[in-house]
Amino acid sequence: MTTLSDFTIATPRPLPVIVLADISGSMSENGKIDSLNHALDEMIKSFATEAQDRAEIQVSVITFGKAGAQIHSELTPASKAAWSPMQADGGTPLGAAINLATSLVEDRQRIPGRAYRPAIVLVSDGQPTDEWKEPVKRLLASERGSRADRFALGIGDDADKAMLAAFLGDPAKAVLQASDARQVQTFFRWVTMSVTSRSRSATPNAAPIQPPPDLARDTF
Amino acid sequence: MRHPSNPHPISHATPSDGSCRLARPRVRTIGASIPGPRHVREGRANQDAWASCRLPQGVVLVVSDGVGSCRYAEIGSRAACYAVRDAVQSMKPETPPTELTERITAAWNSRLERRNPTECAATCLFSVRTHGGRLLVGGLGDGLAVVTSSDGAAEPRVIPLRGGEFGETVALGDGRESRGWVVEEFDDRAGQLRTLLASDGVSQDLSQDRLQAFHDWLIATFGKLSTRRWRASLRRQLQAWPTPGATDDRTLAVMWTGGEVAT
Numbered sequence: 001m002t003t004l005s006d007f008t009i010a011t012p013r014p015l016p017v018i019v020l021a022d023i024s025g026s027m028s029e030n031g032k033i034d035s036l037n038h039a040l041d042e043m044i045k046s047f048a049t050e051a052q053d054r055a056e057i058q059v060s061v062i063t064f065g066k067a068g069a070q071i072h073s074e075l076t077p078a079s080k081a082a083w084s085p086m087q088a089d090g091g092t093p094l095g096a097a098i099n100l101a102t103s104l105v106e107d108r109q110r111i112p113g114r115a116y117r118p119a120i121v122l123v124s125d126g127q128p129t130d131e132w133k134e135p136v137k138r139l140l141a142s143e144r145g146s147r148a149d150r151f152a153l154g155i156g157d158d159a160d161k162a163m164l165a166a167f168l169g170d171p172a173k174a175v176l177q178a179s180d181a182r183q184v185q186t187f188f189r190w191v192t193m194s195v196t197s198r199s200r201s202a203t204p205n206a207a208p209i210q211p212p213p214d215l216a217r218d219t220f
Numbered sequence: 221m222r223h224p225s226n227p228h229p230i231s232h233a234t235p236s237d238g239s240c241r242l243a244r245p246r247v248r249t250i251g252a253s254i255p256g257p258r259h260v261r262e263g264r265a266n267q268d269a270w271a272s273c274r275l276p277q278g279v280v281l282v283v284s285d286g287v288g289s290c291r292y293a294e295i296g297s298r299a300a301c302y303a304v305r306d307a308v309q310s311m312k313p314e315t316p317p318t319e320l321t322e323r324i325t326a327a328w329n330s331r332l333e334r335r336n337p338t339e340c341a342a343t344c345l346f347s348v349r350t351h352g353g354r355l356l357v358g359g360l361g362d363g364l365a366v367v368t369s370s371d372g373a374a375e376p377r378v379i380p381l382r383g384g385e386f387g388e389t390v391a392l393g394d395g396r397e398s399r400g401w402v403v404e405e406f407d408d409r410a411g412q413l414r415t416l417l418a419s420d421g422v423s424q425d426l427s428q429d430r431l432q433a434f435h436d437w438l439i440a441t442f443g444k445l446s447t448r449r450w451r452a453s454l455r456r457q458l459q460a461w462p463t464p465g466a467t468d469d470r471t472l473a474v475m476w477t478g479g480e481v482a483t
Contacts, residue, residue, distance in 0.1 A: 002441075005462040007434040008425045012465035054465035114424040117386035147386050202258040202467050205387025206289070 015055040015116040015199050016075060017047070017191075018104060020097050022124035022155075023065035027088035032125055032155050035181030037085040039188035046192045047078030055116055055199040060104065064097035066090020071100070075110055091129035094163065098135035105144045116204040118148045121191055122167050123184075125155040132163060140169045149194070149209050153178055153187045176215055183215040247279040247349050250442050251473030252454035256421055258467040267293040267342075268419045268471040271301035278350035280308050281475045283417040285363060287341040287391050295332070296340030300392055303328035304346045311348075317356055317403035320348075325397045337393035344392055345381070347415035347475050349408060357415050358403030362389040364423035367404075368435045370412045370476065376431045379404055383420070414439065414476035421468030425461070438474050 019040065027033040040061065047057040060075035066089040073081060104110060105118055139145040152164040152175045164175040178184045194209040201207035255266035267286035272279065284300035286293025307323035324344060332340050343361025357365050362383025368376045382400050383389050390400035406413055416435050418426070426434060442450040458470045 002437055003462075004457050004460070007427055007430045007437065008461070008463050009427055010463065012463065013424065052464070054467070113385055115386070144385060147388065203288070203387070 009114070012052055012054055012056045013114045013116055013204075014058045014077075014111070015195065015204060016105075016111050016118040017057060017059045017195055018075075018101055018118060018120045019059070019061045020094075020101055020120065020122045020124075021061055021063050021072070021086060022092060022094070022126065023063045023086045023088045023090075024092040024126055024129075025066070025089050026126050026158070027065075027155075030156070031181060032184075033086060033088040035184045036123060036155075037083075038181070039185045041083040041085075042185065043188045043192045044078050044081050044083050047195065048081065050078070050196050050199055052077075052079060054202075055204050057195060057199055061086075062097050062100050062104075064093045068093050069096035069100045075104065092124065092126050093130045094124065094128035095130040095132035095135040098132060098139055098167075102135070102139045102142055102145050105139075105148060106142055111144070116198070118144070119151065119191070119195055120145070120148045121151040121153075122164065123153045123155065124159055124164065126158050127160045128163060133166070136163075136166050136169075139167075151187075151191050151194075152176065153184070155179075155184060174212060176212060178215055186213050186215055189213075246478055247274075247475060248443060248478050249279065249281050249473065249475045250438070250450050250454065251281070251283070251417075251471070252451065252458055253283075253419075253471035254455055254458045254469065256467050256469045259469060265294045266469050267297055268421065268469040269294070269297040269301050270417075270471050270473045271305070272473065272475070273305050275305070275308055277308050277311050277313075278348055278352075278354075279475065280305055281347040281415060281417060281473050283345045283363065283419055283471050283473050285343045285361065285419040285421070285469070285471070287343075287389065287394070290339050290341045290393075292335055292340040293342060295335065296328075296337075296342035296391075296393060299328050299331035299340065300324075300342045300344040302331050303392075304344065304348075306331070308348055313350060313352055313354070317358070317405060318401075320356065321360070321401040321403060325392060328392045338395070339393075341391040341393035343383075343389060343419070345417045345419075347417060349415075349475065349477075353407060353409030353411070355406040355408040355413055355415070356403055357406065358401065359417075360397060360400045360402075361391045362420045362423075364416065364418040364420075364426065366416045366431050366435070367406060368414050368416070368432050370414060372432055372436070376435070377404070377406075378428075378431070389420075408477075411477035414474065417473045419469065419471040421466065421470040422458070422472045424468075425463035425466055435474070438472075439476050443474075443476070443478065
């Protein structure tokens, strides 16, 4: 017998999280890549344990390093994602990574119209080695990219704060700065809390993101 | 306003309303609207509305979704239903879609009884079928407006509403009405076209590749029931919505032709 369920989608609406991870050679210093791997693994595991009855959190990781910008993990429900650690080497082709993220966000096959507002997270420890201003401008001008929640973390003193601020595109939003592994983890716990509080909300598109942590004091 | 010449197999050609006929198709409508689980839990009113009516000009079907953040969203959505009726009542056989939508906007504003329009913002999807076989389908805001043919020979035509995504939409009262309306016109003198309108609480979870089958099923399942029974049955279906996590108000409405009315 035909029922309504024959014409409806059986899964909750997706809530996409796209991480842009710097895996340039400098990330191999001082255990930065290890702390990033650990923090991402922890974030995905936290998402996987969230109840999926209201929104399905999906995660994709885009890396930029020696091999250029690449999809490290396709957009997948966090409950089905298996984290494979990243290796750090090469330059910092951020512009290419931003272009990849814009393509993903605007792709209506991979992120359907029923999806909740995506979150895009950028983590970098250095200066981009390719042209990044136009790609960032394109992301912020795109219909969907402009509406996405954006988070930015600079690791270490050499991080390009101006570039990270341009990515956020909002003077009211602060670029967070991490100087050790603990602060990288604190940043990702904040991202995790912001996403999960939205996924639990009755109105995930209207729910605000959590206030940012004070990484220097680790007050989150 | 969008006036495609003929971008798809369903004909958009404008009929002559003066054509002579001995009988005209009998236009039928069904629909239902329920508050979503969130509004039920919070004890709030359904902010969606739907309506259908028969006028000397033709048959009107409307679905409206009050913008959730607005104080008087439910008043705005009901006013949208009345506004379409008011606008069609003053419509002539040759009234262009642009003029009709301008009249809807004006009628909606006058229905608010001095309330601030921004506090009453609501989407407005409609289908108007004149007795001459002119079918106007479209709207302002998100949701779904689709035209299918009863024989399934043509691909469903999904009206490309400028709805926005991620919870944002254009709506009556938001100041963007003049560039937000999308209306398409079809020739339905043969009485083979059907319309399905749905608020985003329904449209977000529908399989887009099964719209024709869904439309067929709605008409075949509920169209044969008495008014009292289809009202109750449709409401039950919407209340038992199968997609997990769906909290929005839900509204759908269908228009089709079945049998003939002697003229």
